[in-house]
Amino acid sequence: MKNSKTAASRSQDPSEEPDGKANPGLGGEIRGKIGRQLRDMYDDVVAQGVPDRFVELLNRLEKQNEK
């Protein structure tokens, strides 16, 4: 798979800028992309709603506590 050579194979940080400065144009675009991906990834889970196990858990706990 083409994308399987992900970050793991490159762990020793080849990303340090030689002069310590990031390219502002590239950086801005990539920062926007990072923000979107972070939210997309997060919202993907939020959209799954509340799994049944948690509703059942609350029911069970409340029943226990009634005793």
Place this chain on the structure above:
Amino acid sequence: MKLDPQMREAVLAAVPSLRAFAISLSGNVDRADDLVQETLLRALVNIDSFEPGTNLSAWLFTILRNLFRSEYRKRRREVEDGDGTYAESLKSQPEQEARVEFREFRAALAKLPADQREALILVGASGFSYEEAAGICGCAVGTIKSRVNRARTRLAELMSIESLDDFGPDRATRAVLSGGEHS
């Protein structure tokens, strides 16, 4: 004690976001759901210590975050390579865990130190203010800001390397270019 219906509804309403936070932190759905379950248990046991009128969601996030961090510390002692374990868990179950389209992003996220990762998620995805995130993480607002900043910079570095790779067989060219910059 029994939750009043309003409280019960508010707790359940927080679950999707708690799961998203837990999955983003741990990279593993099963572990994340266990964390959420443990969070709800603790929340109900300690419901009296919640101050009505304050942010319930932030309170629940604080419980989950502290559970995760104590578990993380424990694992780190047990296995030595905390981050390596996390990366390994990503590799072993990518399909079920995380949709493939987010895999590269998750791999990059996994490389961040835990304190930067949690700060970035709280502010950048959960929608908490810097002040709220500072309260959840038990640190100063300035610390959160600097963690978020460093996390973004680090991710930008990691992701720009990913996207450079997309341009194809140009590694040799890049090696030459970066060699040139170094000389």
